[in-house]
Amino acid sequence: MDTLLLIILGLVAGPVLGGLIAGLDRRVTAWFQSRQGPPIMQAFYDVAKLLGKEKMVVNQWQILCAWVYMIAAAISVALFFAQGDLLLIFFVQAVGAVFLVMGAMAAKSPYSQVGAQRELMQILAYEPVLILVFVGFYLVTGSFSIEAVWQLDQPLLAKMPLLYLALGYALTIKLRKSPFDFSTSHHGHQELVKGVLTEYSGPYLALVEIAHWYETVLVLGLCSLFWTTNPLWMAVLLIGTYMLEILVDNTMARMTWRWMLKRVWLLGMGMSVVNLIWLYAG
Amino acid sequence: MSNLLLLLILLPVAAALVCYFVRSSAVRKLTVVATGAILTLASLALLGQGAFEPVMVGSFLGISSDFLVTVLDFALLGVIFFYGLKHRNLLIQGFSLVQAALLVWFELFMIDHSAVPALMGDELSIIMVLIISIIGSLICIFAIPYMDEHEEHLHLKKSRQPRFFFFLVLFLGAMNGLVLANNIMWLYFFFEVTTLCSFMLIGHDATEVATKNSVRALWMNSLGGVAFVIGMMLVYAKTGSLSITDILAAGPQGALMVTGVGFLCLAGFTKAAQVPFQSWLLGAMVAPTPVSALLHSSTMVKAGVYVVLRFAPAYAGTLLSDGVAICGAFTFVACAALAIGQSNGKKILAYSTVSNLGLIICCAGINTPLAITAAVMLIIFHAISKSLLFLCVGTIEQSIGSRDIEDMRGLYAKYPRTALLTIIGILTMLLPPFGVLMGKWMAIEAASSNIWVIVMLAMGSALTVVYWARWGGSLMASRDADAPAERQPALISMPLMTLCASAVVLSFASPWIYNYMLAPMFKSAPFAMNLGVLSGSMGSYAVAPLFIALGLGVLFAAKAAAGFRKVKIAAPYVAGANTPDDMDGTYIGPMNGPVPFTAANMYLGELFAEGKLTPIFNALAIALIVLMLGGAL
Numbered sequence: 001m002d003t004l005l006l007i008i009l010g011l012v013a014g015p016v017l018g019g020l021i022a023g024l025d026r027r028v029t030a031w032f033q034s035r036q037g038p039p040i041m042q043a044f045y046d047v048a049k050l051l052g053k054e055k056m057v058v059n060q061w062q063i064l065c066a067w068v069y070m071i072a073a074a075i076s077v078a079l080f081f082a083q084g085d086l087l088l089i090f091f092v093q094a095v096g097a098v099f100l101v102m103g104a105m106a107a108k109s110p111y112s113q114v115g116a117q118r119e120l121m122q123i124l125a126y127e128p129v130l131i132l133v134f135v136g137f138y139l140v141t142g143s144f145s146i147e148a149v150w151q152l153d154q155p156l157l158a159k160m161p162l163l164y165l166a167l168g169y170a171l172t173i174k175l176r177k178s179p180f181d182f183s184t185s186h187h188g189h190q191e192l193v194k195g196v197l198t199e200y201s202g203p204y205l206a207l208v209e210i211a212h213w214y215e216t217v218l219v220l221g222l223c224s225l226f227w228t229t230n231p232l233w234m235a236v237l238l239i240g241t242y243m244l245e246i247l248v249d250n251t252m253a254r255m256t257w258r259w260m261l262k263r264v265w266l267l268g269m270g271m272s273v274v275n276l277i278w279l280y281a282g
Numbered sequence: 283m284s285n286l287l288l289l290l291i292l293l294p295v296a297a298a299l300v301c302y303f304v305r306s307s308a309v310r311k312l313t314v315v316a317t318g319a320i321l322t323l324a325s326l327a328l329l330g331q332g333a334f335e336p337v338m339v340g341s342f343l344g345i346s347s348d349f350l351v352t353v354l355d356f357a358l359l360g361v362i363f364f365y366g367l368k369h370r371n372l373l374i375q376g377f378s379l380v381q382a383a384l385l386v387w388f389e390l391f392m393i394d395h396s397a398v399p400a401l402m403g404d405e406l407s408i409i410m411v412l413i414i415s416i417i418g419s420l421i422c423i424f425a426i427p428y429m430d431e432h433e434e435h436l437h438l439k440k441s442r443q444p445r446f447f448f449f450l451v452l453f454l455g456a457m458n459g460l461v462l463a464n465n466i467m468w469l470y471f472f473f474e475v476t477t478l479c480s481f482m483l484i485g486h487d488a489t490e491v492a493t494k495n496s497v498r499a500l501w502m503n504s505l506g507g508v509a510f511v512i513g514m515m516l517v518y519a520k521t522g523s524l525s526i527t528d529i530l531a532a533g534p535q536g537a538l539m540v541t542g543v544g545f546l547c548l549a550g551f552t553k554a555a556q557v558p559f560q561s562w563l564l565g566a567m568v569a570p571t572p573v574s575a576l577l578h579s580s581t582m583v584k585a586g587v588y589v590v591l592r593f594a595p596a597y598a599g600t601l602l603s604d605g606v607a608i609c610g611a612f613t614f615v616a617c618a619a620l621a622i623g624q625s626n627g628k629k630i631l632a633y634s635t636v637s638n639l640g641l642i643i644c645c646a647g648i649n650t651p652l653a654i655t656a657a658v659m660l661i662i663f664h665a666i667s668k669s670l671l672f673l674c675v676g677t678i679e680q681s682i683g684s685r686d687i688e689d690m691r692g693l694y695a696k697y698p699r700t701a702l703l704t705i706i707g708i709l710t711m712l713l714p715p716f717g718v719l720m721g722k723w724m725a726i727e728a729a730s731s732n733i734w735v736i737v738m739l740a741m742g743s744a745l746t747v748v749y750w751a752r753w754g755g756s757l758m759a760s761r762d763a764d765a766p767a768e769r770q771p772a773l774i775s776m777p778l779m780t781l782c783a784s785a786v787v788l789s790f791a792s793p794w795i796y797n798y799m800l801a802p803m804f805k806s807a808p809f810a811m812n813l814g815v816l817s818g819s820m821g822s823y824a825v826a827p828l829f830i831a832l833g834l835g836v837l838f839a840a841k842a843a844a845g846f847r848k849v850k851i852a853a854p855y856v857a858g859a860n861t862p863d864d865m866d867g868t869y870i871g872p873m874n875g876p877v878p879f880t881a882a883n884m885y886l887g888e889l890f891a892e893g894k895l896t897p898i899f900n901a902l903a904i905a906l907i908v909l910m911l912g913g914a915l
Contacts, residue, residue: 058854058865060846061694061758067839075831085821087723088828091714095832098713098751105755108692108867109854113881116755120748121884127744132737135730144727144821198855261889269737276733 003082010081011074018213019043021220025246032250047209053202058107065103066204066211072096073214080221083147086134093218096211097123100196107199115195119183121257125264126170132272133170136163137225139279146225155227157237159282162275164226168241169268173260174219176212177249180260284337287401287462289324290411293317294455302448310447311426317451318419325415329408333802336399336464336527347400351471352389356382358474362504365481369497377504384511392515398524402464405803409658410461410588413665417580418454420777424673425450425572427771431680432570436487446486450576453479457581461588466514466524473510473549473585477503480582483573484566495565502562506552506586509545516542517596530595537915543596544914546589547606548907554586554639556613558900558907563636567628571676574628578635579669584661587639591646591657597914598649604732605910607647611729611738612906613640616899618745623890625883627675627685630749631668634711637742638664638718641725644735648728652808652818655800656724663717663789667710670781674704677774687752688882692759699768699775701757703782708754710785712747715829717789724808727820752883763847793825854879 022043030037039045057063072095079089097119104116134144140159141148149156157164173180184195200208223241227234297317301310339347359382366374403411429443456479460472477500485496520539521529534540555563563583567574577583590606597603614637621633638660645657677700678693679685694701710716714723722743729735770778788795793814801807809816814826853860856869856879867879 055849056852057846057849058852059758059760060843060849061760063846063849064836064839064843067842068836071835071839072832075828075835079828085823087726087821088714088823091719091723092828092832094747095713098747098754101751102755102758105752106758107854108879108881109856110867110879110881111855117752117884120751123751124744124748127747128737128740131726131740131743135726135736135740138727138730138820143819193855193857201852265741269741273733273737276736280733 006081006083007078010078013081014074014077014214014217015210018210018216019047021216021242022213025242028243028246029250032246043209043213047206050206050209051203055203056201057204058109058199061106062103062200062204065099065106066200066207068099069096069103070207070211070214072099073211073218077214077218077221080146080218083145083150085144086137086146087131087144089218090130090134093215094123094127096215100208100211104196104199109199111193111198112196115183115192115198118257119196121261122173122180122183125180125260125268126173129166129170129264129268129272132269132276133160133163133167133222136160136272136276136279139276149225149228152228155229155233157226159279160226160275162271164223166268166272166275167223168244169264171219171223171241172245172248173264174215175245177245179248179252179255181249182254182257182260185254284339284401286324286328286331287337287403288339290321290328290415290458291455291462293320293324294451294453294458298448298450298452298455301451302444305441305444307430307441307443310443314422314426314447314451317454318423321415321419321454325408325412328403328411333404333408334402336402336525338397339400348395348398348465348467351465351468355385355467355471355474358471358478359385362474362478362481362500365497365500369493371497371501373501374497374504377501377508381504381507381511384508384515388511388515388518392518393524394522398465399527400465400468401462402527403462405799406588406591406658407461409662409799410584411458413580413584413662414454414457414461417665417669417781418457418576420780421572421575421580421669421673422447422450422454423773424575424676424777425570427773428572428676428680429570442486446483446570449479449482449486450572453483453576453581457585460585464526466517466526466529469526469589470507470510470514473553473589474507476553476582476585477507480566480577483577484569486569486573489568492568495562495568498565499562502552502559506549506559509552510549513542513545513547513549516545518542526592530593533595534597534600540597540600540602540914541911543593544602544605544911546593547597547602548911550586550589551609551643551907552586553589554583554643555636556586556609556640556643557616557636557903560613560617560633560636564629564632567632571628571672571679574632575669575672575676578631578672579665583635583639584665587642587646587657587661590643591654591661594646594649594654601913602910603647603649605647605906605913607644607649607729607732607735608738609903609906609910610640610642610644610647611735611742612903613637614644615738615742615745616640616895616903618742618749619890620892620895620899621749622745623885623887623892623895624749625686625688625885627678627687627690627753628672630687630753631671631675634746634749635664635668637746638668641722641739641742644739645725645728648725648732648735650728650808651804651806652724652820653728654803655796655808656721656728658800658803659717659724659792659796660721662795663710663721663785663792666781666785666788667707667716667718670778670785671704671707671711673778673781674700674707677770677778678704687756690753691756691881693757695759695761695765697768698761699770700778703778705754705757706782707785708750710789712750712754715789715825715832716785717792720789720792720823720825723823730820756881756883760846760851790826790829 023040027037076093104112363378456475463469481500617633617637645653797811809818815824854867859869871877
């Protein structure tokens with residue numbers, strides 16, 4: 001029964017929190033750039049407007065793919081709230097990621113094709129790091145289930161500092177922030193147009209947007225697991241991390257996928273492996 | 283009981299002989315279909331009877347069956363030596379002579395020729411028999427219309443199908459024998475039969491490249507044969523028993539015996555085409571598609587992983603076990619990386635097979651109940667999905683005349699059924715809630731205690747997503763409202779549909795399969811199953827609930843997508859330069875001329891070039907194998 005309540009909570013809280021975070025993100029970014037920025041609820045207004053638009057697709061598969069992306073993202077968040085198995089949550093999330101790519105590849109548009117290929121490179125970059133982070137969880141708690149994290153009497157961050165930094169790479173990629181925003185861009189008026197999102201429009205773009213909110217909540221949820229002993233410090237950690245993300249986003253230019261692969265595989269994986277060696281030894 | 287076992291082994295032999303000697307295509311078709319049906323029923327009957335203790339086979343016409351197997355062993359080596367002479371290949375000649383010499387030594391000076399129960403059937407054997415008999419039969423049935431079409435393309439004067447089906451059907455019998463063998467000499471005999479069958483089938487089309495590749499397959503597998511004989515002799519020298527059950531019950535028995543098991547694993551590596559032996563399996567794709575499907579899914583390579591997995595208790599807890607795990611994990615990541623650089627569909631499938639076999643072998647090396655469960659799950663679901671994908675690529679190749687995934691772009695527009703089956707096949711290889719992913723999930727959790735293995739699995743897992751996702755995505759396209767329906771002959775569509783349905787349905791049933799077939803294999807089972815949820819000490823996987831949730835989601839999404847004709851269809855965005863009448867991404871280019879849409883995947887040539895990586899990977903793999911064998915000492 002509790003699990004069911006948690007699942008419903010996750011399904012509802014995902015888009016609400018995700019949308020708010022997106023709104024706040026825009027406000028803070030505007031503040032960095034000495035602008036006023038849109039209202040905090042703007043993200044919800046945008047999606048509501050998209051949902052009301054005429055349905056238009058290049059290809060029937062996009063409808064399927066947009067829906068599956070949204071559903072898989074929602075299920076992964078539900079599993080997260082139900083204290084499920086971290087590795088399984090991640091694989092369910094991957095269902096959505098793969099369908100987003102496949103939908104983009106279904107359209108005969110050069111921009112969405114390029115975006116899809118780059119999105120795959122992003123998956124290639126963050127997936128091993130995330131798996132190693134979960135292995136770190138296992139080494140500390142003795143289990144892959146989230147439940148075990150809550151039993152700790154010391155924050156995970158103390159044991160897995162480098163893995164948290166490595167997770168930062170994955171977080172930046174998943175949030176589609178600079179310097180890793182090359183599968184899609186915030187602004188359509190660039191060489192990439194909107195990359196992987198180019199051919200999703202109207203209500204289907206709204207689905208993709210909601211799925212992205214779920215994913216945001218999921219990755220931030222992962223970060224929150226690094227400080228489960230005290231809600232205040234958890235909040236500080238999350239806010240600090242997200243502020244850093246926004247700062248990085250605003251101060252970095254978009255890089256190439258080669259740069260990303262090398263950076264994340266060498267530095268991200270390197271830090272993960274070093275941290276794992278500490279854990280194995282400890 | 284004994285009769286059922288003999289039926290499973292000898293019926294394919296008899297059917298093979300009928301296929302070869304009765305040169306009527308109708309009789310051949312009937313024989314293949316009937317054999318497939320009987321084998322399926324017999325394997326299900328075996329499942330119904332459950333695991334059984336080793337049984338004696340007795341004698342045929344007064345000759346002891348063990349003696350018969352020995353004689354056939356030498357005859358087989360003679361045949362292989364003959365082909366070594368025919369193709370002037372010193373390696374084959376050498377390896378078969380060495381095997382024969384060692385075998386003579388073994389027979390004359392070492393064995394005490396006491397009676398050993400020849401056959402046995404534990405849960406692993408029964409699962410293998412089911413895979414071989416059902417999936418193998420479906421592939422043989424698919425081959426009937428396929429080979430007619432294949433020979434039509436080749437304009438043969440005289441059909442070579444009798445020879446083809448002889449070896450194809452014989453293969454099933456040999457495989458059943460291999461997985462049911464309890465006497466290690468029998469195991470060795472069937473191991474060699476599969477070597478010969480695969481050689482014959484790879485070289486079937488008798489073109490220059492087919493001959494070349496089949497010869498390579500033969501020498502590599504003969505090397506495996508030599509390793510097998512050496513391993514068998516070392517193990518016998520210590521344990522004094524030919525019975526596999528006894529060898530396994532005894533467990534690791536010191537350096538000499540574990541080294542012997544190491545050689546048996548090496549034999550398994552060659553057969554499972556692990557790096558550095560992957561080239562023979564890649565070369566095998568010159569053969570007609572049913573051969574590839576059979577070699578890659580239910581037979582041959584599965585014989586290799588079966589041997590490694592079978593002897594897992596005999597090296598549990600040794601350094602050899604870690605060595606096996608590392609070699610397997612290395613193959614997993616190396617071949618996943620090589621697959622990224624490929625656009626040839628069959629080659630992608632081949633690398634993916636080798637990569638997954640590496641994962642299975644890695645699990646055998648990790649050697650915990652969880653890892654062994656992962657290995658068996660991967661064997662089952664990889665066999666189903668991979669045979670489906672090979673048969674799909676074969677069908678596509680006969681339709682569009684190419685096996686390049688770039689040529690398969692938008693396949694759904696013309697061949698919706700085949701494209702859909704291929705997409706489902708790809709998804710069942712890649713994503714939850716399907717069985718292969720469940721195996722991978724178990725494998726990663728089981729590997730978490732070994733840092734080198736887990737790092738390689740993490741990388742391999744990410745690489746795998748890339749080559750599957752882009753292939754699946756590029757098949758998708760819209761169909762015109764008046765496009766003609768795709769037609770498939772019944773014998774093509776029946777195996778495809780059956781495999782596709784079983785990939786999905788059995789994935790759903792996997793918790794119950796685990797409970798019924800796998801849990802009894804262990805003293806302490808890795809999971810408890812309740813209402814389709816597998817929960818263990820390390821983590822839990824809600825298979826059935828997840829299946830239902832995602833399944834309903836996909837059904838809903840599919841329904842939404844099916845109503846697409848009510849949705850406005852727009853031309854893709856090409857910066858506003860669309861040609862006015864086209865909806866397919868054509869745009870107005872230089873000189874005001876239309877430029878059609880083209881796209882290609884990123885194959886990351888600078889990072890994942892096959893020619894550059896293969897020698898490096900081979901060298902590393904040889905070093906790891908030396909390390910593995912040294913670890914046994």
